[in-house]
Amino acid sequence: MEQVSPAVGYGHPDGVRISPEVSPFGRLAGQVIDAVLFVGTAGVGWLVWAVLVAGRGQTPGRQPLGHAVADVRTGRPVGRGRMVVRELLAKWLLWAVLGVLTLGVYPVVDVLFVFGDRQRTLHDRIAGTIVVHKWGVDL
Numbered sequence: 001m002e003q004v005s006p007a008v009g010y011g012h013p014d015g016v017r018i019s020p021e022v023s024p025f026g027r028l029a030g031q032v033i034d035a036v037l038f039v040g041t042a043g044v045g046w047l048v049w050a051v052l053v054a055g056r057g058q059t060p061g062r063q064p065l066g067h068a069v070a071d072v073r074t075g076r077p078v079g080r081g082r083m084v085v086r087e088l089l090a091k092w093l094l095w096a097v098l099g100v101l102t103l104g105v106y107p108v109v110d111v112l113f114v115f116g117d118r119q120r121t122l123h124d125r126i127a128g129t130i131v132v133h134k135w136g137v138d139l
Helices: 024-040 044-056 080-101 105-115 122-127
Strands: 067-071 129-133
Touching (some): 024 067, 024 105, 122 129
Antiparallel strands (some): 067 129
């Protein structure tokens, strides 16, 4: 099992100890917000917003929820390049290609991994990332 050192500033603003990992349902909320924003802006607004927040390890759907994609080893938010690799290659390209090859089984398995160790999906494991809470921290 990989160990993570939570970055300074992660946790609840009142000092309450919480799990740094976002729950499966919190992650689902981020995905739903991303989908609504993508459809609602015909992809253009979502893409512009994504470019602006990717350097902080976020997507447009994660930003209002206070979530960030972090390196699983350091706990620090990933940069723009790593977000592109995670979102486009490890997530969407694999979903498309392996989804077709496995008749839709791969995306389901990827999503179900969120209920396992530290709420990490397969694409998180491939990219070496974890989704964490970000409370009042300027990333």
